[in-house]
Amino acid sequence: MNLRRDVFQAIADPTRRAILLLLASQSMTAGAIASNFDTARPTVSKHLQILTECELLEKEQTGREIYYQLNPKKIKEIADFVEPFRQMWDDRFNKLEAVMRNYKSK
Amino acid sequence: MELKTKVNAEDGKQEIIITREFELPVNLLFKAYTEAELVEQWMGNNVLKLESKPHGAYLFETKDAQGNTLFRANGVIHEYIPNQKITRTFEMEDTPFPVQLEFLEFTELTNENSKLTIHIIYKSTADRDLMLQMPFAKGINMAHNQLQKIMTNI
Numbered sequence: 001m002n003l004r005r006d007v008f009q010a011i012a013d014p015t016r017r018a019i020l021l022l023l024a025s026q027s028m029t030a031g032a033i034a035s036n037f038d039t040a041r042p043t044v045s046k047h048l049q050i051l052t053e054c055e056l057l058e059k060e061q062t063g064r065e066i067y068y069q070l071n072p073k074k075i076k077e078i079a080d081f082v083e084p085f086r087q088m089w090d091d092r093f094n095k096l097e098a099v100m101r102n103y104k105s106k
Numbered sequence: 107m108e109l110k111t112k113v114n115a116e117d118g119k120q121e122i123i124i125t126r127e128f129e130l131p132v133n134l135l136f137k138a139y140t141e142a143e144l145v146e147q148w149m150g151n152n153v154l155k156l157e158s159k160p161h162g163a164y165l166f167e168t169k170d171a172q173g174n175t176l177f178r179a180n181g182v183i184h185e186y187i188p189n190q191k192i193t194r195t196f197e198m199e200d201t202p203f204p205v206q207l208e209f210l211e212f213t214e215l216t217n218e219n220s221k222l223t224i225h226i227i228y229k230s231t232a233d234r235d236l237m238l239q240m241p242f243a244k245g246i247n248m249a250h251n252q253l254q255k256i257m258t259n260i
Contacts, residue, residue, distance in 0.1 A: 082113050085238045086124075090111035093126045093222075096148040100134045103144065 007074065010054045015039060016047050020056065020070065027060065027069035115238060120231045122238070124224040132220035136189045136212050151177065160186045164194075181205075189214075196226075203237060204229040 010016055015037065022028065022036055034044040048068060051057040055074045060067045115122040128135050138144050140158035145151070151166040160183065168177040178199040185193035190212055197205040209225040228234035 082115050082238055085115075086109075086111055086113040089113065089124055089126070090109070092148065093111055093128070095150075096135075096138045097128050097130060099144060099147045100128075100130050100138050103137075104130075104134055 027067040120228045132214040135220045
């Protein structure tokens with residue numbers, strides 16, 4: 001499993017990106033996060049689970065409440081500005097491969 | 107799944123290295139870079155000139171449906187060893203980006219697999235970083251537009 005790839009898949013979802021933005025300034029409980037979305041609470045929980053699994057979020061127990069907060073180390077990794085550049089080349093090379101395979105089979 | 111295309115851009119350096127393995131024999135990979143008609147298909151540019159030889163030059167251009175030039179790039183070819191190596195310059199016209207130097211290495215892995223390594227040297231670290239940020243602004247949109255055009259033509 002390529003964890004890095006999972007991170008990028010995680011942030012491909014608009015709700016998950018919104019959650020990350022929401023948590024940029026403060027840590028919040030699942031309930032408080034969910035109250036910012038029209039989406040059903042279990043859906044938000046699922047998003048939180050995915051974000052936690054790929055280590056973009058960390059959970060912290062404070063009394064009876066669990067607070068979610070950003071994992072700055074992982075966030076820095078996705079802020080890595082090389083990724084769009086890499087994807088651009090990847091698209092281009094996929095096309096090259098397709099064009100040349102077609103050429104070969106002609 | 108392992109990422110097929112890798113980009114290595116170390117902090118504070120004025121170079122990047124792009125590597126990609128292809129399920130193509132090395133001669134076909136090389137051909138994709140040297141025949142105008144093929145370059146046009148995968149790069150999505152018009153190829154106005156492509157002299158694939160030492161001291162050759164090339165000129166690529168992209169126009170929108172109204173005929174306005176969106177992108178124009180040119181360069182000269184220095185080293186040219188079929189199925190192995192192309193060393194060339196690359197410059198985008200009408201942009202603040204200075205010319206860059208590109209070392210393209212084509213490596214045979216098996217009869218059916220090959221690897222491309224592109225080593226690009228920029229004028230400065232700042233120029234490199236600016237170029238890396240380009241897809242945010244432009245490249246991704248262009249790629250999507252291109253894709254959309256192809257899909258609507260099918």
